[in-house]
Amino acid sequence: MRRMIPYGVGIGWRPEIAGFVAALPGLRFAEVVAESVHAHGDLPAGLTGLRERGVAVVPHGVKLSLGGAEPVDPARVTHLAAVARRLEAPLVSEHIAYVRAGGVEAGHLLPIPRSREAVDAVVANVRRTREELDVPIALEPIAALFDWPDDELDEAAFLTEILDRSEALLLLDVANVYANARNRGTDPAALFDRLPLERVAYCHVAGGSAHDGVYHDTHTDAVPQEVLNLVAELCARHRPPALMLERDGSYPPAAELTAELDAIAAASGYPAITRAGA
Template sequence: MKRLAGVGVGWRRQLAHTLDTMEGLGFVEVLAEHLDARGPLPEPLVRLRERGVPVVLHAVSLGLGSAEPPSPERLTWLARLAERLDAVCVSEHLAFVRAGGVESGHLLPLQRGEDALEVLAENVRAAEAALPVPLALENVASLFEWPQPSFSEARLLSGVLERTGAWVLLDVANLYANGLNLGTDTRAVLEAVPRERLAYVHVAGGVKHGGLYHDTHAHPVSTGALMLLEELVARLGPVPALLERDDAFPPPDVLVAELDAMRVALARGVARREAA
């Protein structure tokens, strides 16, 4: 896979003008579900491609953790979009979104057991075979766990990497949320990520409400997520990192300040690694 680098932003129509004029943009990520595989691509996105800004295609509806295999029609649609965008990779979630034909409307956590892991791996391999570019898998945030998991979140990640050729999209905001809400061992998850399989990192904001931390993509980036980003870099070295915003879009100066905060965290991680 072509290596991403630097700091990027999730491309949204509300941010199109800001990104169109932003200097030093490492890459962008565009939501597949916001695009028409056959219709014209948004002009601002085309201009970014013409500038040479790498594009990642990000999906939320494939349902790799579902009991049934991924839909051939969805895979064909993703493959066509990836080719039109000249995407570096396609990323999707370690989650299920439907069962028995019923859509959940959410990225739901996977049951952490051997049978579920085997089904997940089989679905991932099917998606890899259908896509023209590498597939990267993202950890999700959750407010609950399935009862009596057989292994940890770190083991789920390492297990699917052992069984497939997929890459990792590590979301440190989701990991931070699970650490607070579920007691997830965040350090173990960081240590489960091999540098040679890391595609890029997600960073996003959230808010505490009713005793729980909600990963909203609509609030300032949390200090906790930035600390995990720093920890990851201290272990692996420089990594490409992308800011996600899906609501309450900030003015350009605030967006730039969040990107600068990410760059500071990345630099701190590099300094710690060099000092060690």
């Protein structure tokens, strides 16, 4: 299942902005943190409302640790699959990253080396996960503040090999592409030319801020104009079926979220979702 019907501009559903999300007249695509949804208890009311309106809601896992050298925890895979069924999600997503090792939680998404050994580990874990899923999985490359010393592959070769071997889709976070390129001193748009853009299931668009001489992908700041410009560059090459605003804290007034959603619509050429009949 490579082809998805276009959903247009979406948003990451969070309890703090549930009222704002519920009031978006043109919304057809949302994402929810998979670990925040109970596999069997009641769904959060806001999500039920979105499902009743026919909005696609994609569970986004953050704690599977697909990039861990250790096999994924079967209970976490079962939970992700159960949440996808409850939401009747068209797909699920997770990260090319690890979040724990040797029984210790990192509390964050950590980069893995761009090595053959790490590719093998990710591919094995994605296969284990796909065995339980009824729907495709999209993998998201993360923003990394540092790289491993023993990288054998460049970013594009590393991602393409993982996607090919695991038969996964790509969740391309445009803000992560921007952050990595800025922190590594590389050209962000050049990566687009070497990725299999037809495999992009959807995109994240988020904000960040620079301090300590490094750009941090915070999801708690405004989306920079540079990231919106990259959205336009990506869509000029191959427009993904959905692009969503990802905000995880320090929620601004509704007018600012509205302006960011409209800016993503303008950059991608999709209709605005913030006005009725748009």
